Amino acid sequence: MKTNEHDYYSQxxxxxxxxxxxxxxxxxxxxxxxxxxxxxxxxxxxxxLGTAAGEKVLKRFPECAEILxxxxxxxxxxxxxxxxxxxxxxxxMFKVMNNLKMDTPDNYFDIVTARHTVTxxxxxxxxxxxxxxxxxxxxxxxxxxxxxxxxxxxxxxxDNKPISLVxxxxxxxxxxxDVELIPxxxxxxxxxxxxxxxxxxxxxxxxxxxxxxNNEEYERVPIEKDIFEQYVAENITEKGIKLIRxxxxxxxxx
Ligand SMILES: C[S@@+](CC[C@H](N)C(=O)[O-])C[C@H]1O[C@@H](n2cnc3c(N)ncnc32)[C@H](O)[C@@H]1O
Numbered sequence: 001m002k003t004n005e006h007d008y009y010s011q012x013x014x015x016x017x018x019x020x021x022x023x024x025x026x027x028x029x030x031x032x033x034x035x036x037x038x039x040x041x042x043x044x045x046x047x048x049l050g051t052a053a054g055e056k057v058l059k060r061f062p063e064c065a066e067i068l069x070x071x072x073x074x075x076x077x078x079x080x081x082x083x084x085x086x087x088x089x090x091x092x093m094f095k096v097m098n099n100l101k102m103d104t105p106d107n108y109f110d111i112v113t114a115r116h117t118v119t120x121x122x123x124x125x126x127x128x129x130x131x132x133x134x135x136x137x138x139x140x141x142x143x144x145x146x147x148x149x150x151x152x153x154x155x156x157x158x159d160n161k162p163i164s165l166v167x168x169x170x171x172x173x174x175x176x177x178d179v180e181l182i183p184x185x186x187x188x189x190x191x192x193x194x195x196x197x198x199x200x201x202x203x204x205x206x207x208x209x210x211x212x213x214n215n216e217e218y219e220r221v222p223i224e225k226d227i228f229e230q231y232v233a234e235n236i237t238e239k240g241i242k243l244i245r246x247x248x249x250x251x252x253x254x
Contacts (some may be wrong), residue, residue: 002060007138010112011169014252017150017199017202018199020091020190020195020202021190021191021192022152022188022190022195022240023168023188023191026186027186027187028182028183028184028185028211029185032115032137032249033056033060035249035251036061036113036135036138037062038064039110039111040064040111041063041064041134042063042064044066045064045066045108046064046067046068046112047068047070047111047127048061048068048069048070048110048112048113048114049070049097049112049113049117049119049124050071050099050114050116051069051070051076051115051165052079052080052118053079053080054069054072054080054081054083054092055080055082056113058083058087060104061138063091064091065091067092068092068095069094069095069103070095070097071094071096072098072099073095073096074096077094077095077096081094095145096244098120099114099118099123099141100118102227103124105127105241106127107128107130108127109129109132110128111128111134112135113135113136114135114136114137115136116137116139119136120169120170121171121173121252122160122173122174124174125174125175125176125254128254129246129254130254131253131254132254133172133251133252133253134176134250134251134253134254135186135249135250135251136171136229136248136249136251137247137248137249138163138164138167138168138246138249138250139245140153140163140247140248141148141156141162141163142162142163142246143155143156143221143246144205144245144246145244145246147231147233148205148206148241150227150230151224151227153206154205154206154207154208155204155205155206155208155209155222157208158193158208163248164183164250166249168181171250171252176252176254177252177253178249178252178253179251180249180250180252181250182245182246182248182250183248183251184243184247184248184249185245185246186244186247187242187245188242188243188245189239189240189241189242189243189249190240190241190243191240192209192240193228193232195209195241195243196232197223199243206221206223216234225253
């Protein structure tokens with residue numbers, strides 16, 4: 001079935017990974033959630049871009065004055081509002097917004113966070129207060145590289161310039177100061193092949209959405225069973241099925 005990027009995410013609707021059993025080993029000491037905690041005070045106003053169903057904001061973000069979570073998928077925001085109702089939290093709001101056309105007020109937020117989503121740093125710069133922080137975690141070109149090479153498809157497989165560098169330069173060009181780009185080397189171990197399969201179904205690791213033009217349609221290729229089995233056979237370890245992740249962090253101040 002053909003779909004565009006917006007509908008692709010809407011069909012995933014619930015971004016929870018709680019039913020996937022995996023362990024994480026970090027090889028760098030820069031942890032996105034810790035960076036947020038480090039910079040938040042009880043008076044902070046935070047904007048979380050591409051918030052999906054709001055799990056991170058509801059469960060992991062520290063107490064503060066105000067959090068706005070946004071996503072361009074109405075289904076994600078509906079799911080986030082249901083999660084919000086269950087949580088009983090009063091300082092959090094969710095709304096539909098496209099990260100490419102932000103309509104939040106100028107000089108309003110103390111912190112803007114964006115985890116695994118697209119950003120326009122100049123628009124983020126405008127909505128931050130002077131002295132405010134931008135904290136990004138992204139998925140880099142070499143993420144799951146051996147898996148993507150085996151399938152000969154996937155996110156960023158054909159990018160000439162790594163997305164981390166594209167983002168880093170856009171943050172610098174937007175006028176931010178003290179911009180840091182941190183490569184994040186992580187290994188994940190999936191308990192069973194069903195856990196790994198569930199991850200591949202829930203995420204665009206094997207889908208290259210980055211080359212889609214505005215609203216262009218995309219047809220998801222079913223996961224080829226023989227290639228999947230080959231990857232599993234070659235990557236079984238005592239800790240589980242190994243998947244090498246390459247993320248990046250960016251932190252910058254207005
Ligand atoms: C990979 S998920 C990440 C979700 C969440 N931030 C997390 O870390 O678990 C990407 C999210 O970004 C949203 N998204 C993608 N492109 C967007 C855009 N142009 N504007 C707003 N949200 C977008 C998707 O709907 C999806 O919920």
